[in-house]
Amino acid sequence: MSGDYAPGMLGSPDPERLSALTAQIGARLKTDTAAISEGMTAAIEQNMAELDIADMHASLHASVVDNVEVIVDLLAERKDATDLPALPDAHRYAVDLAQQRVPEASLRRAYHVGSNHLLAHIFDQVRRLDCEPQEKLQLYHHLAGWTYQYVDEITRSVIATYQEEQRSSRERAARATEAIVTQVLAGDDVPALQFRAATGYELQQPHLACCVWIDTADPAHPPVALSGVIERLRAALAVPGEALVVSTGRHAADVWFGWSTRRTVDVQAVRPLVDAEGSARIAFGTPDPGADGFRTSLARAHQVATIARVGGTDASRVVSYADDGVPVIARLADDLVDTRHWVRQTLRDLALETDDAARQRETVRVFLKSGSNFSRTASELMLHRNTIRYRLTAAEKQLGRHLTDKPLDTQLALEACRMLGSAVLTAEEPRTAWSPLN
Known part of the structure; x- marks a missing residue:
C-alpha cells in the first residue's frame, strides 16, 4: 500500500480543528497574494507558450489575481470551495481567449498549472504551522482536495463563458459574412479588401x-x-x-x-x-x-x-x-407533371417504373451515348454483344419506333429518367393503342 491513500490512513480529523487550521492558512496567504499572483502568472506563461501573449499579459494577470484573492478569502473564511462569488476578471480572460481563438484546452490547463503553483505556497505554510505532524498530514490532504474542488468548479464556470463567447463570435461572424455576401449577390460594388x-x-x-x-x-x-x-x-x-x-x-x-x-x-x-x-x-x-x-x-x-x-x-x-x-x-425538373407526360409520350413502355424497363432504358442510353457502337456498349455494361442486340430489339418494340427515330428526344428523356427517377416514371402500364392524347 506504499504511496496509496485509503480512508482511515490519516486517522479521523477533528472537523473544527481542521477548519481552524485552514483559516490560519488563508490568513497567512493574505499577506502574500501579490507575490503569489505574480509568480503564478509567470508560471503559466513559462509552461504554456500559447498563453505567453504580450497583449494579453494584463488580462491573464488580472484573472490570476481574481482567482488567488477569492481562494484566499474562501480559505480564511472557512467556506466551501464551490461557494464561488463573481470573478469578472477570470471570465473576461476566458472571453479574450475565445476571441483570440486560443484552444479551450489551454484555458483548462492554465488552471491546473496555477493550482500546482498555489499548492506549493499552501503546503509551505502548512509546514510552518505549529501543530502535530498527524494534523499536518490531514491538512495537506484536506487542502489538496479543497483546491481540486475549486479548480473543478471554476473551470466549469469559465469554460462555459469561453464556449458562449465562441458561439456568439461565430454568430457575429456569420451575420457579418451573410450581410456582405448578400450585397455582392445583389450586384453591389463591394471592395475586394x-x-x-x-x-x-x-x-x-x-x-x-x-x-x-x-x-x-x-x-x-x-x-x-x-x-x-x-x-x-x-x-x-x-x-x-x-x-x-x-x-x-x-x-x-x-x-x-x-x-x-x-x-x-x-x-x-x-x-x-x-x-x-x-x-x-x-x-x-x-x-x-x-x-x-x-x-x-x-x-x-x-x-x-x-x-x-x-x-x-x-x-x-x-x-x-x-x-x-x-x-x-x-428545367424539366421545374415542371414534373408536364415532364412526366412528355417522358411517357417519348419512351412509351420504357417509361414504366419496373426493373425490366430500367434495364432496357440503361441499355438504350449507353448505346446512343456511345454513338450506336455495339462493342463499346457491351464493354461498358459488361454484357455480350448478342445480349445488347436482343435488348435493343426489345426496346424498339417498347418504343414503337426505331432507335434512330427522334434520337435527341430519346436521349434526353432517358437522361431525365436516370436522374429524376420515380418523379418522371409511370407507375401504371400505358395502353397498347397509343396516341398523343393518352
Whole structure:
C-alpha cells in the first residue's frame, strides 16, 4: 500500500480543528497574494507558450489575481470551495481567449498549472504551522482536495463563458459574412479588401459555388453533420484554401471554393462522399471569376439543385451544371407533371417504373451515348454483344419506333429518367393503342 491513500490512513480529523487550521492558512496567504499572483502568472506563461501573449499579459494577470484573492478569502473564511462569488476578471480572460481563438484546452490547463503553483505556497505554510505532524498530514490532504474542488468548479464556470463567447463570435461572424455576401449577390460594388476582411475569402479570384444540404427526410439514411460534409467535400476536391460558407437553413448552406477556370469539376471524385454520407446532397455551379463569377456560379448551382431535390436516384445526389444535359434536366425538373407526360409520350413502355424497363432504358442510353457502337456498349455494361442486340430489339418494340427515330428526344428523356427517377416514371402500364392524347 506504499504511496496509496485509503480512508482511515490519516486517522479521523477533528472537523473544527481542521477548519481552524485552514483559516490560519488563508490568513497567512493574505499577506502574500501579490507575490503569489505574480509568480503564478509567470508560471503559466513559462509552461504554456500559447498563453505567453504580450497583449494579453494584463488580462491573464488580472484573472490570476481574481482567482488567488477569492481562494484566499474562501480559505480564511472557512467556506466551501464551490461557494464561488463573481470573478469578472477570470471570465473576461476566458472571453479574450475565445476571441483570440486560443484552444479551450489551454484555458483548462492554465488552471491546473496555477493550482500546482498555489499548492506549493499552501503546503509551505502548512509546514510552518505549529501543530502535530498527524494534523499536518490531514491538512495537506484536506487542502489538496479543497483546491481540486475549486479548480473543478471554476473551470466549469469559465469554460462555459469561453464556449458562449465562441458561439456568439461565430454568430457575429456569420451575420457579418451573410450581410456582405448578400450585397455582392445583389450586384453591389463591394471592395475586394472589405470583402476579404469580413469573410477571410478572396473575391477577385475564380469561384466554384455549390449548394450543400442534408436530406433529413430520407428514411434510408440518418442525417449527418453539414460542417463535416463541407470539410470532406473540400478534401475530395483537393481545394487548398478555406471555403466560404453561408448558412441557408439548419441543414443547408451555399459554399464557394477558390478554383481555376481551367479546371473542371470531377463529380465522380465526389460520389464516394455522397455514397458514404447517404443523406448529403450537392449541386455545383460552374467555375467563374470575380464578383460576377461569384454570383453566376451560385445561380447555376441553385438551378441544378432542383434535380437533387426532386430526383430519387443515386445519380441525382451530386450534380454539376457543367455536366452534359444537366441544365436542361434542371428545367424539366421545374415542371414534373408536364415532364412526366412528355417522358411517357417519348419512351412509351420504357417509361414504366419496373426493373425490366430500367434495364432496357440503361441499355438504350449507353448505346446512343456511345454513338450506336455495339462493342463499346457491351464493354461498358459488361454484357455480350448478342445480349445488347436482343435488348435493343426489345426496346424498339417498347418504343414503337426505331432507335434512330427522334434520337435527341430519346436521349434526353432517358437522361431525365436516370436522374429524376420515380418523379418522371409511370407507375401504371400505358395502353397498347397509343396516341398523343393518352
